[in-house]
Amino acid sequence: MSTTRIKLALMFGFIIVSCLMQSVSAWAEEARPLQENAAVEAQVQRLSEELRCLVCQNQTLSDSNSGLAEDLRQEIREMAAKGMSDKAIIDYLVVRYGDFVRYRPPLKSTTALLWFGPFAMLLAGGVILFVTLRRREKMATEAPLSADEARKVSELLDKES
Amino acid sequence: MKRFLVPLVLFFIVVGFLAVGLNLDPREVPSPLVGKPAPMFSLPRLDDPEKVISPKDMLGQVWLFNVWASWCGACKDEHPILMALSKSGVVPVYGMDYKDTRQEALQWLEHGGNPYIASAMDMDGRVGIDYGVYGVPETYVIDKSGVIAYKQIGAITEDVLRNKILPLVKGLQTQ
Amino acid sequence: MIPEIGHFALILALLVALVQGSFPIIGAARGNAVWMGLARPAARAQFFLIVVAFVCLAYTFAIMDYSVTYVATNSNSKLPLQYRIAAVWGGHEGSLLLWALILSIWTVAVSLFSKHLPDAMRARILGVMGLISIGFLLFMLTVSNPFERLIPAAVDGLDLNPLLQDPGMVFHPPMLYMGYVGFSVAFAFAIAALLGGQLDAAWARWSRPWTTMAWVFLTIGIMAGSNWAYYELGWGGWWFWDAVENASFMPWLVGTALIHSLAVTEKRGSFKAWTVLLAICAFSLSLLGTFLVRSGVLTSVHAFATDPKRGLYILIFLVIVIGGSLALFAWRAPTVGRGGKFSVISRESFLLSNNVLLAVAAISVLLGTLYPLFLDALGLGKISVGPPYFDTVFAPLMTPALFLMGIGPVARWKNASLPELALRLRWAFGVSVATAIALPLLLGHWTPMIGLGLFLAFWIVATTVNMVYQRLRGREQSLITRIRAIPRSWWGMVVAHLGIAVFTLGVTIVKGYESEIAVRMLPGDVAHLAGFDFTFDGVKETQGPNYLADRGQLRVTRNGAEYAVLTPEKRLYTVQNMPMTEAGISPGILQDIYASLGEPLADGAWSVRIYHKPMVEWVWGGCLLMGLGGIMALSDRRYRMQNRRKVTAEKKEGEAIA
Numbered sequence: 003m004s005t006t007r008i009k010l011a012l013m014f015g016f017i018i019v020s021c022l023m024q025s026v027s028a029w030a031e032e033a034r035p036l037q038e039n040a041a042v043e044a045q046v047q048r049l050s051e052e053l054r055c056l057v058c059q060n061q062t063l064s065d066s067n068s069g070l071a072e073d074l075r076q077e078i079r080e081m082a083a084k085g086m087s088d089k090a091i092i093d094y095l096v097v098r099y100g101d102f103v104r105y106r107p108p109l110k111s112t113t114a115l116l117w118f119g120p121f122a123m124l125l126a127g128g129v130i131l132f133v134t135l136r137r138r139e140k141m142a143t144e145a146p147l148s149a150d151e152a153r154k155v156s157e158l159l160d161k162e163s
Numbered sequence: 164m165k166r167f168l169v170p171l172v173l174f175f176i177v178v179g180f181l182a183v184g185l186n187l188d189p190r191e192v193p194s195p196l197v198g199k200p201a202p203m204f205s206l207p208r209l210d211d212p213e214k215v216i217s218p219k220d221m222l223g224q225v226w227l228f229n230v231w232a233s234w235c236g237a238c239k240d241e242h243p244i245l246m247a248l249s250k251s252g253v254v255p256v257y258g259m260d261y262k263d264t265r266q267e268a269l270q271w272l273e274h275g276g277n278p279y280i281a282s283a284m285d286m287d288g289r290v291g292i293d294y295g296v297y298g299v300p301e302t303y304v305i306d307k308s309g310v311i312a313y314k315q316i317g318a319i320t321e322d323v324l325r326n327k328i329l330p331l332v333k334g335l336q337t338q
Numbered sequence: 339m340i341p342e343i344g345h346f347a348l349i350l351a352l353l354v355a356l357v358q359g360s361f362p363i364i365g366a367a368r369g370n371a372v373w374m375g376l377a378r379p380a381a382r383a384q385f386f387l388i389v390v391a392f393v394c395l396a397y398t399f400a401i402m403d404y405s406v407t408y409v410a411t412n413s414n415s416k417l418p419l420q421y422r423i424a425a426v427w428g429g430h431e432g433s434l435l436l437w438a439l440i441l442s443i444w445t446v447a448v449s450l451f452s453k454h455l456p457d458a459m460r461a462r463i464l465g466v467m468g469l470i471s472i473g474f475l476l477f478m479l480t481v482s483n484p485f486e487r488l489i490p491a492a493v494d495g496l497d498l499n500p501l502l503q504d505p506g507m508v509f510h511p512p513m514l515y516m517g518y519v520g521f522s523v524a525f526a527f528a529i530a531a532l533l534g535g536q537l538d539a540a541w542a543r544w545s546r547p548w549t550t551m552a553w554v555f556l557t558i559g560i561m562a563g564s565n566w567a568y569y570e571l572g573w574g575g576w577w578f579w580d581a582v583e584n585a586s587f588m589p590w591l592v593g594t595a596l597i598h599s600l601a602v603t604e605k606r607g608s609f610k611a612w613t614v615l616l617a618i619c620a621f622s623l624s625l626l627g628t629f630l631v632r633s634g635v636l637t638s639v640h641a642f643a644t645d646p647k648r649g650l651y652i653l654i655f656l657v658i659v660i661g662g663s664l665a666l667f668a669w670r671a672p673t674v675g676r677g678g679k680f681s682v683i684s685r686e687s688f689l690l691s692n693n694v695l696l697a698v699a700a701i702s703v704l705l706g707t708l709y710p711l712f713l714d715a716l717g718l719g720k721i722s723v724g725p726p727y728f729d730t731v732f733a734p735l736m737t738p739a740l741f742l743m744g745i746g747p748v749a750r751w752k753n754a755s756l757p758e759l760a761l762r763l764r765w766a767f768g769v770s771v772a773t774a775i776a777l778p779l780l781l782g783h784w785t786p787m788i789g790l791g792l793f794l795a796f797w798i799v800a801t802t803v804n805m806v807y808q809r810l811r812g813r814e815q816s817l818i819t820r821i822r823a824i825p826r827s828w829w830g831m832v833v834a835h836l837g838i839a840v841f842t843l844g845v846t847i848v849k850g851y852e853s854e855i856a857v858r859m860l861p862g863d864v865a866h867l868a869g870f871d872f873t874f875d876g877v878k879e880t881q882g883p884n885y886l887a888d889r890g891q892l893r894v895t896r897n898g899a900e901y902a903v904l905t906p907e908k909r910l911y912t913v914q915n916m917p918m919t920e921a922g923i924s925p926g927i928l929q930d931i932y933a934s935l936g937e938p939l940a941d942g943a944w945s946v947r948i949y950h951k952p953m954v955e956w957v958w959g960g961c962l963l964m965g966l967g968g969i970m971a972l973s974d975r976r977y978r979m980q981n982r983r984k985v986t987a988e989k990k991e992g993e994a995i996a
Binding site for chain 1: 730735
Binding site: 056077 | 190192193194195196262287288289291292293294295297298
């Protein structure tokens with residue numbers, strides 16, 4: 003193949019490709035995103051999903067259509083555009099509206115039970131379960147008991163404990 | 164034997180909280196701004212946009228800061244109370260017209276009477292955000308040094324005025 | 339006139355309930371057969387009277403009688419008939435009537451299918467259900483009367499909340515209530531057993547089908563609600579950890595634990611005290627949910643208009659019912675025997691561990707739901723506990739539960755061996771680990787959460803396949819004979835567990851791979867998402883029966899081929915002047931395409947949000963499979979046989995101990 007033919011083929015290919023591209027854009031405009039800055043928008047989205055709207059109190063800022071939610075999203079957008087961190091933006095809102103705006107409650111002394119409670123219960127449940135099972139197993143290895151005897155034994159055990 | 168009582172005890176603890184909860188309003192969000200200096204702003208006055216209004220001007224006196232709007236239904240409920248309060252001259256009442264149009268706001272004051280010494284215009288709601296406004300009307304009691312002493316969310320009722328706001332204002336004024 | 343008949347029927351129903359709740363229970367204690375015999379006719383009379391009241395209210399809605407307060411506040415002359423009927427349970431008073439109706443349906447069902455029960459047991463069960471009914475009827479007649487007249491009558495009604503004007507409203511609340519109230523049967527069985535001192539394997543066998551049926555209804559009801567929220571609320575979510583959703587989820591978790599522990603109690607006579615406690619808790623949590631929705635102590639999108647008087651009434655009711663039954667439990671449970679013995683490694687232990695995990699999960703949901711109230715009541719400030727919290731806490735609790743689901747069903751009763759189990763399940767483990775690593779790489783995005791979710795989903799599938807294979811292997815008969823030889827309840831378990839796997843897979847994929855864009859579109863504009871092209875054809879104004887709508891049209895193509903047409907709407911319900919978004923959705927097995935119309939913008943463009951939700955339908959498909967599994971278990975031969983045969987409690991007790 004000569005170089006001219008390659009050039010020709012390339013040119014031809016280029017024309018086809020550009021025609022194809024043309025054909026899309028000739029009929030339709032590319033829809034513009036509502037917000038131009040994708041990185042900022044990702045931060046706004048991430049934050050507004052964790053924040054509670056104060057007007058429609060069971061929606062996140064991201065889901066709510068109320069006027070205040072829109073204002074606050076705009077406020078967050080401007081702060082994000084200034085390069086403020088997630089924490090700084092959340093602090094800004096907490097100063098104004100209190101911890102109520104955070105759907106993820108901050109960890110402090112009053113919320114320790116909330117955050118650690120489930121895992122403490124899991125641990126306690128596991129330990130109690132294991133101890134109970136072991137005790138039952140020991141009972142099983144001793145002389146088999148009739149139902150009545152088992153009842154009495156368990157009553158006795160309970161009285162002791 | 165005792166372990167069989169655990170569920171019952173836990174249940175009664177929960178019931179205790181639920182009983183207390185019946186008398187609480189879960190929608191009311193206390194403002195973290197109480198006890199802190201009122202956020203600064205300088206906004207155009209509703210009656211004369213050429214002039215500017217700022218909390219700085221009010222230093223040295225106890226004043227009420229009432230956030231209102233012509234589109235707000237509950238504002239109508241508290242309006243007569245504000246009018247009477249303003250007439251009594253016990254405490255100066257300043258207003259902030261929140262997310263409104265000037266024309267409608269002026270009309271509203273003309274119809275219902277104007278209880279405010281002056282009103283600031285917060286048309287884009289920015290100052291509202293600084294004050295943590297989420298349900299209009301809201302009213303702040305601000306002391307002589309410019310610190311927020313109390314925030315009323317929702318309309319002021321006779322009861323709130325007589326039992327909370329007025330005693331507080333009197334106390335602050337004598338300080 | 340008709341509303342007065344309904345009102346009167348409720349008063350009579352209350353009187354009948356008083357009879358049903360007292361004589362049979364006292365009769366059972368004294369051995370008075372006549373008094374015990376009152377239970378069944380009373381249950382039927384009560385059912386008849388509540389049906390009359392319900393029909394009266396539905397009729398009042400149908401003929402648009404706005405001289406009844408409840409009708410005037412929840413309906414409108416322009417509201418289509420199907421929603422006028424659904425509006426019967428659209429508000430607080432009517433939904434209570436639905437509650438009472440469903441309770442009487444369950445009561446009648448128990449009275450019909452309890453011929454095999456000892457007389458005293460049946461009398462106690464129906465008596466307890468009568469006592470619950472008293473509470474609800476009295477509640478209606480004192481502070482929540484749906485038949486109260488409005489004088490002077492309203493010219494037209496205030497309309498049903500537009501959020502509720504949806505086919506989901508016809509279906510979801512009755513299903514959910516069937517589930518909630520269905521747990522009252524298991525509750526009544528438990529209380530009857532505690533009263534009579536007959537907590538044995540027979541009791542477990544009798545309550546099992548009722549519990550399973552209630553659980554099926556609750557599962558389907560929650561699923562329907564989640565699906566409804568998905569297309570109605572317009573932001574593509576399907577679970578929000580809202581207080582009221584949590585209120586339905588807690589009884590589901592405890593009910594699931596109950597189904598499993600009942601199986602152990604029936605087969606092995608163990609966990610009796612624990613099982614009875616779960617039966618009490620499942621229904622108590624249903625009642626607590628009722629309180630949370632109606633008392634105003636928590637905010638929720640689903641909450642009814644609230645009134646502290648009503649809250650106080652339900653709270654007192656809760657104290658009597660739950661407090662009373664837990665006190666009874668504390669008094670009688672210590673005398674309950676321990677049942678069969680088993681070792682630390684056995685199917686019993688695995689089931690009990692799963693029970694502990696489910697119970698901890700339920701308490702955690704309760705803790706998260708009520709925590710804001712706790713802090714507020716103690717004056718420690720207001721906080722919000724929302725989806726980020728529950729997602730964080732729930733995953734670590736559910737992971738071991740799902741993992742154990744793979745092991746429990748293949749472990750032997752009484753005494754299993756860990757090395758043997760490990761040997762048997764090593765392939766299942768290897769396959770699921772490999773899938774969890776390979777599949778995300780194929781899909782192009784790997785995170786630990788995706789890996790974990792996929793591992794658990796495939797782990798359940800692989801262990802289930804292994805279990806089915808082992809059970810069907812060998813022997814001479816044809817495969818069909820072998821399949822049919824296995825009880826249907828076992829197949830029910832297989833299907834329900836696969837349902838969990840399908841659900842887990844759906845959640846993992848949609849959470850891990852969903853994407854969305856927010857664009858401004860002029861007619862003719864094209865947007866792109868996940869390989870699809872969306873052409874905007876503009877917005878047309880249309881009119882519904884009681885709303886005005888802007889209906890947008892989006893043509894969806896993939897590689898130039900037509901895929902779907904979406905018509906998201908923005909509606910304005912004129913009576914309440916309330917805007918609503920109606921999403922445009924193209925559902926599919928592999929993915930949903932979801933669009934919602936935002937605001938019109940300055941230059942004639944519209945803001946449009948488009949979501950790509952891969953495999954989101956599997957979330958609900960998994961729930962349907964769970965429900966199907968429950969139904970298969972219910973169709974098991976022994977439940978059909980049992981009805982014809984009168985089994986004596988004594989014989990069963992002997993079996994349980996042996």
